[in-house]
Amino acid sequence: MSNLSEALARGEFLVTGEIGPPKGTNIEKCLEDAEHLRGKVTAINVTDIQSAVMRFGGLATCHMLVERDLEPVFQMVCRDRNRLALQSDLLSAHVLGIENVLCLTGDHNILGDHPDSKPVFDLEAVGLLQCVQTLMEGRDMAGNELDGAPPFFPGAVVAPGSEPVEMQIIRMEKKIAAGAKFFQTQAVYDVDQFADFMGRVEGFGVPVLCGLVLLKSVGMARFMNANVSGVNVPDRLIARLKADKEKTKSGEAAIEIAVETIEGVKDLCQGVHIMPLGWDHLVPDIIDRAGLA
Amino acid sequence: MLVTERKPDEEILASVQGDASVFLVGCNGCHSACERGGAEDLPALAALLEGAGKAITGSTTVDFLCDKSLVRSRLRAFTRQILRADSVIVATCGVGIQCVADSVLKRVRPGCNTINLGGNHGTWGATERCAECGDCLLDKTGGICPITNCSKSMVNGPCGGTTSDGKCEVDRQRDCGWYRIYMRLKDLDALDQLKEVVGPKKHGNYLPSYDVMTGEHWATDAPVPAAAAAAGKEGDDE
Numbered sequence: 001m002s003n004l005s006e007a008l009a010r011g012e013f014l015v016t017g018e019i020g021p022p023k024g025t026n027i028e029k030c031l032e033d034a035e036h037l038r039g040k041v042t043a044i045n046v047t048d049i050q051s052a053v054m055r056f057g058g059l060a061t062c063h064m065l066v067e068r069d070l071e072p073v074f075q076m077v078c079r080d081r082n083r084l085a086l087q088s089d090l091l092s093a094h095v096l097g098i099e100n101v102l103c104l105t106g107d108h109n110i111l112g113d114h115p116d117s118k119p120v121f122d123l124e125a126v127g128l129l130q131c132v133q134t135l136m137e138g139r140d141m142a143g144n145e146l147d148g149a150p151p152f153f154p155g156a157v158v159a160p161g162s163e164p165v166e167m168q169i170i171r172m173e174k175k176i177a178a179g180a181k182f183f184q185t186q187a188v189y190d191v192d193q194f195a196d197f198m199g200r201v202e203g204f205g206v207p208v209l210c211g212l213v214l215l216k217s218v219g220m221a222r223f224m225n226a227n228v229s230g231v232n233v234p235d236r237l238i239a240r241l242k243a244d245k246e247k248t249k250s251g252e253a254a255i256e257i258a259v260e261t262i263e264g265v266k267d268l269c270q271g272v273h274i275m276p277l278g279w280d281h282l283v284p285d286i287i288d289r290a291g292l293a
Numbered sequence: 294m295l296v297t298e299r300k301p302d303e304e305i306l307a308s309v310q311g312d313a314s315v316f317l318v319g320c321n322g323c324h325s326a327c328e329r330g331g332a333e334d335l336p337a338l339a340a341l342l343e344g345a346g347k348a349i350t351g352s353t354t355v356d357f358l359c360d361k362s363l364v365r366s367r368l369r370a371f372t373r374q375i376l377r378a379d380s381v382i383v384a385t386c387g388v389g390i391q392c393v394a395d396s397v398l399k400r401v402r403p404g405c406n407t408i409n410l411g412g413n414h415g416t417w418g419a420t421e422r423c424a425e426c427g428d429c430l431l432d433k434t435g436g437i438c439p440i441t442n443c444s445k446s447m448v449n450g451p452c453g454g455t456t457s458d459g460k461c462e463v464d465r466q467r468d469c470g471w472y473r474i475y476m477r478l479k480d481l482d483a484l485d486q487l488k489e490v491v492g493p494k495k496h497g498n499y500l501p502s503y504d505v506m507t508g509e510h511w512a513t514d515a516p517v518p519a520a521a522a523a524a525g526k527e528g529d530d531e
């Protein structure tokens with residue numbers, strides 16, 4: 001059993017972090033980012049060719065975390081692999097010591113740095129969850145028996161800010177039916193909206209970790225508002241980032257906003273998933289100041 | 294030309310499980326020209342459905358179901374019979390089924406799978422598109438194709454990328470297919486349909502069986518008799 005599944009079962013309010021593999025072979029910075037999180041988070045997500053921008057592989061990175069005694073959450077998207085490769089990588093992941101798998105559909109190729117690549121999407125997140133479930137039961141998707149079945153702790157994502165939210169909730173129910181045991185959310189800045197959402201999914205009985213993306217600049221906040229569906233950085237936060245440029249640049253503003261959000265959602269969900277986008281060194285401070293250490 | 298073939302009887306009967314009455318629509322265009330059905334489909338479908346205890350409120354065949362103006366003017370004559378039915382079964386290609394679905398506020402169910410292009414497309418005054426996936430899902434999606442209307446061909450609902458005005462994040466000019474499917478099913482009071490887990494998709498059906506390919510020397514090759522072609526197709530994909 002993974003630490004993540006055990007901590008969630010105990011009902012603890014927990015924190016997960018995230019690292020992104022590099023474009024190239026210099027993996028040191030990425031592993032350093034993970035080191036900042038040691039002892040502070042329950043598990044660390046490793047992104048899978050994030051935003052469809054080609055980079056170092058998630059499976060290898062997860063394995064390196066396992067070797068360093070850090071617990072990974074292996075993110076898998078359906079954009080780049082068909083069901084043969086997805087199943088094969090899942091078997092490999094188990095043997096490499098990976099227990100947590102986060103099943104995602106993935107950003108479209110058009111939005112990445114290889115827009116002419118062929119989108120696969122043989123499965124999408126719901127199908128991938130079913131696939132994980134099937135392997136866990138000792139069969140492959142074609143019904144053949146496996147010589148050794150991998151136990152996993154599968155999770156999925158949900159976007160509480162995406163409209164119409166009913167559509168997101170129906171899909172969340174399907175993901176649960178397909179085997180999702182925990183959820184991490186898209187970045188949340190609007191605590192009231194998140195509270196409404198949690199009110200509607202409370203009855204599902206599956207733990208939700210509220211997503212936090214550290215706000216690095218006014219430009220980034222504006223970019224997310226314009227381009228990332230379901231993410232809404234309120235004007236008052238943008239005004240705060242604008243008001244004290246030094247604080248924004250040093251990351252102090254990002255820390256303060258994250259701590260406030262954690263305080264706002266603490267009684268609503270079972271933890272937070274912090275996506276520092278390279279500012280992993282700030283995460284220990286956030287956790288301490290939010291009183292989660 | 295779009296080559297189509299009747300869906301298996303079990304699949305058609307499963308789709309109308311909750312319906313007491315059905316209206317049938319057939320097509321005299323490609324579906325009939327590809328020698329895999331057409332006008333003769335409707336009596337066969339009617340017999341199948343009546344055998345399962347369904348009432349047929351009416352049926353009609355339109356020359357080209359991919360021509361929406363034609364669909365609308367022809368179906369107008371059947372308004373009452375269509376309204377009396379719980380659903381409409383359309384035996385033709387994915388484009389024709391979507392054109393009917395866009396013309397009547399009713400659950401529209403596919404009677405056929407669209408398996409390949411066959412040859413020349415006609416032109417049609419419609420925005421509906423079909424990717425000839427061979428595993429038609431229109432029954433589950435309110436008659437709007439998720440394969441061609443969703444940038445990721447999602448089959449179980451939207452990714453998180455629907456914008457607040459219902460567009461797709463991949464291309465903000467285009468509508469999010471799943472937003473449209475959601476609105477259509479909501480209008481039909483059939484949102485429960487969205488809760489069914491669909492797939493994984495039978496991508497094996499994308500590869501059309503050899504008997505629907507025409508020969509290299511088409512004009513002089515002997516035609517494949519429809520009956521033999523149908524027999525050859527049996528048990529191909531599953």
Ligand code: SF4
Pocket residue numbers: 386387388406407422423424425426427428429430431438439440441
């Ligand atoms: S689901 Fe779409 S692509 Fe597949 S046969 Fe139906 S209309 Fe065509």
Ligand code: SF4
Pocket residue numbers: 442443444445446447450451452453454455456460461462463468469470471472
């Ligand atoms: S935004 Fe809508 S159409 Fe675009 S990929 Fe997502 S679900 Fe499909």
